[in-house]
Amino acid sequence: MSRVYRICLIEGDGIGHEVVPAARHVLEATGLKCEFVEAEAGWETFERRGTSVPEETVEIVKSADATLFGAATSPTKKVEGFFGAIRYLRRRLDLFANVRPAKHHPVKGSTPGTDLVVVRENTEGLYVEQERRYAKGKVAIADRVITYDASYRIVEYALKLARTRRKQLALVHKANVLPLSDGLFLEAAYDAAKHYPDIQVSEVIVDACAMRLVRNPQSFDVLVMENLFGDILSDLTAGLVGGLGIAPSGNIGEQAAIFEPVHGSAPDIAGKGVANPTAAILSAAIMLDYLGEHETARRIEKAVDITLEQGPLTPDLGGKAGTLEFAKAVAAAL
Template identity: 70%
Template sequence: MTNYKICLIEGDGIGHEVVPAAREVLEALGLDLEFTEAHAGYETFLDVGTSVPGATIEAIEAADATLFGAATSPSEKVPGFFGAIRYLRRKFDLFANVRPAKSRPVPGGVDGVDLVLVRENTEGLYVEVERRYGDTAIADAVITKRASSRIGKYALDIARKRRGELAVVHKANVLPVTQGLFLSTVMEEAAQVPQVRAYDVIVDAMAMHLVRSPQRFDVIVATNLFGDILSDLTAGLTGGLGLAPSGNIGEKHAIFESVHGSAPDIAGQGIANPTATILSAAMMLDHLGEPEAAARIQRAVDELLREGSVTRDLGGALDTRGYTDALVRRVSRS
């Protein structure tokens, strides 16, 4: 049995509740997992003066994978503060943000959705280069051929292993220099992979198509901002952010995180839904080469959702503790 070193970062708010829940589920699998704990986020910044201490960087470097809970980002600029997860994406060159969206047995979800949204994770508007001149504010958007080529190859590889279709999302009709470079570069890569049918979709049209007929899509690749927005839309189609996992993947390191925020309004009340973090842990196991263990978690989650044994945000009566206990029992028996 392979030993895996997993770094756990709770982050902020409900991260302190959902990450321990995910750890219990992981421990119930019976794998040889060695956990370390590290700190990052706004609370860490307030405590020690930096969002990501050096010890956290070392812990991630020493781990086979990292599971991150939730992070708070103030809406106003705070001197010295930087967003922890965005910093870690750049620090470890986690160039691919992977967000699967799959229909689950919950009220309000759309049936038949099974897609993966792949988002370029290191550049675009999220380079966070902004400046203000009086009443005028300017932000730089950076698109490079290298990053576009890399994310295109990654998305094409996922599509090749699935249904063989890749939608390339862009706004090159308005931004032909930046978005045009992204589109042309990805399509150049697609020309080298004849097993995949690649086609382009303008981002606003994609938003409409996802609302009206999301079942038609297999793999979607987009630049950073567009991918961020569309992935929340696909989460809304399949049960909401409480069920939405994601992974930040690089060549050497990977950090898996729930898509939702730190939810300070319910933090500490014991009612947070840990499913997104638990499904992110399942993605982590699949990444590590443990697909059977990942499938056990997926099945157990779907069984509870189908029964209605869920947390209050999904219309159930369970708190975080009760839901975690129920899931641990299912995983242990599977």
């Protein structure tokens, strides 16, 4: 008897209301048995309810086998009582591994041969949001927190992932300038690597890594790094394979996982039905990998590539198709 997966859907803000239903349409076409339950989070939720992540949303995510999140809006200025929905969920549920694959797809601007994964530590670094001002507001200081345990845990995750791929892991750092914090990251990394002698481990300084990614992305397999470096470089790797519109990601912890497209809420096109759902659909494929449904995940990836190659395409890729029209084409290609 096949298993029934309980999948939480959080549309969030903006185009999240369009790309999540599109991804659901594709998931339903796979033939897998899924029970979908909807929850809310984001800026629109904050405006309605005074919190960006209601407690019942946290409980639904915890009880689900996995969660698919659309997009969230955050104001550029501090709003009293508001916290970023996805950042809160990452921290609250200890979703310590942010996993962002970058793989060549048949779209303009995608670099052939690219097939890598950025693994980003998701709980500390500058993203602990410990900032303050001194000197009558003229000096601002932000704490960057790096711990041995979190560094060991994220590198161990990346080592296990590398073992399922080409067995190569790059440790990305800036220890030449930050010898205490990034030095601690490297210390933990090499301690973890001792238990994985089959993995080829190398170091690369973050700025040199950025250049090498642009010039020779095919030389990388799995890259692991702290929070801010991962945030920046994963957007760079998305640019290598066609842009944020086709970039998926996962936030994975010991007890829960949330998968989301890398793009934002795109308020300029929200509600028009023209958003590209590729990233959300590929995030659903990563979610299926997490659930152990590897064959179905590969089917979705292949169906996406067929659609990207043959059309119809959304406006950002030079076509005229709407969000749901593209999703229906992917479902048909399955």
